[in-house]
Amino acid sequence: MGFKEEGKWWVSPADYAPEVTGEYQFPARIEILDTTLRDGEQEPSIVFTKEDKVAIAKKLDAAGVHRIEAGTPMTSDEDREAVKEICALGLKADIYCFVRGVLSDMDVAKECGVDGVLVEVPGSEQMLQGGMRWGMEKAVKAAAEATKYAHELGLKVTFFPSDASRASMDFLCTLLNGIKDAGGHFDAVALVDTFGAFSPEGAAFMVRQLLEKVGKPVEAHFHEDFGLSVATTIAALKAGACCAHVTVNGIGERAGSCPLEPLVMSLLCLYGQDTGVRTDKLLDLSHEVAARSGKPVPPTKAVVGDRLFGWETGLPAGYWQKSKDINPLIMMPYHYTMTGQPAPHIYIGKKSGAANVAMVNERLGLPAIEDKEQVKALLAKVKTLAISLKRDLTDEEYTKLYHEVV
Secondary structure, three states: OOOEEOOOEEOOHHHHOHHHHOOOOOOOOOEEEEOHHHHHOOOOOOOOOHHHHHHHHHHHHHOOOOEEEOOOOOOOHHHHHHHHHHHOOOOOOEEEEEEEOOHHHHHHHHHHOOOEEEEEEEOOHHHHHHHOOOOHHHHHHHHHHHHHHHHHOOOEEEEEEEOHHHOOHHHHHHHHHHHHHOOOOOOEEEEEEOOOOOOHHHHHHHHHHHHHHOOOOEEEEEEOOOOOHHHHHHHHHHOOOOEEEEEHHHOOOOOOEOEHHHHHHHHHHHHOOOOOOOHHHHHHHHHHHHHHHOOOOOOOOOOOOOOOOEEOOHHHHHHHHHHOOOOHHHHOOEOHHHHOOOOOEEOOOOOOOHHHHHHHHHHHOOOOOOOHHHHHHHHHHHHHHHHHHOOOOOHHHHHHHHHHHO
């Protein structure tokens, strides 16, 4: 792969400079764990019914997501039944659920039929002592017993120390190695940035430290409080983390979680890392979650917004008019078809020019305007109306102005 892939993407050549890529330590395979059905639903006012969860799980699987965190079975009877039904679908993805460091939770998880569990115990001094009022010894004992029992039941185990990003390295390593020494078993440790407190550099540093001092695979579970979750997750993967935890549309507590769509596209186009997720399914998946969560997607949201591809301003519209039949990637970083988006839409409004008029006329089947003075007169009317309405014009509004001038 390179910075320019015909018909797919055209990004900065600097992204693929050997001086840049030579520093990467990506794993041979990057897995995606989607936690829309658990962490995503933790956003206030979002409720997924069993029907919702099953429908979303099917879409996630069709998109090629490797792991689906189906929920927390102990939350409610409906959640437990939803996890069971998802497990019974025979999906390609591994199905996980979220559990506390309590033995009875492992029994429920096993009964549901999941492949694996994420076992939570606080991972920072302040969360453990201030949030749980537990000491290190109690946390180690609970986590060791729970993870060992889950492993004995045949479950894959990711240990999930909440707020780990804000823990001192000594504290976190003492906790994790203490669990191992006490007979606990976990296949991987999630580096949990509960409050989105990582910088990309901090995330990479902590991944390297955990790999060296704990010796277990590291998964990245990062939140969006500073708007950096995609950047911090990529930094973690570059440093050797093997799995990224995401949600569709980035839904989740507070500012949300690392969004699936821009993460997968960034890894593919900017870093040459193909996760295997089907990018052409991302828009359909986004629409499904938006509808079932009741949380609309902003029109300019990266990758899945419905106003990403198109122009109202005259200069770029003119560039598109001239370049679209030569190479669409002259005017976009990746081809819209990669993510299931429709062809670029030409809007008309305050910032528009003659190119907009020509392309909108063509789209609406209106005769082309040869008289430049008529084009100027039409644009003057367009701009006046757009300013008064404070938006671009609808096709009906434009057509009315067209017939007033032509």
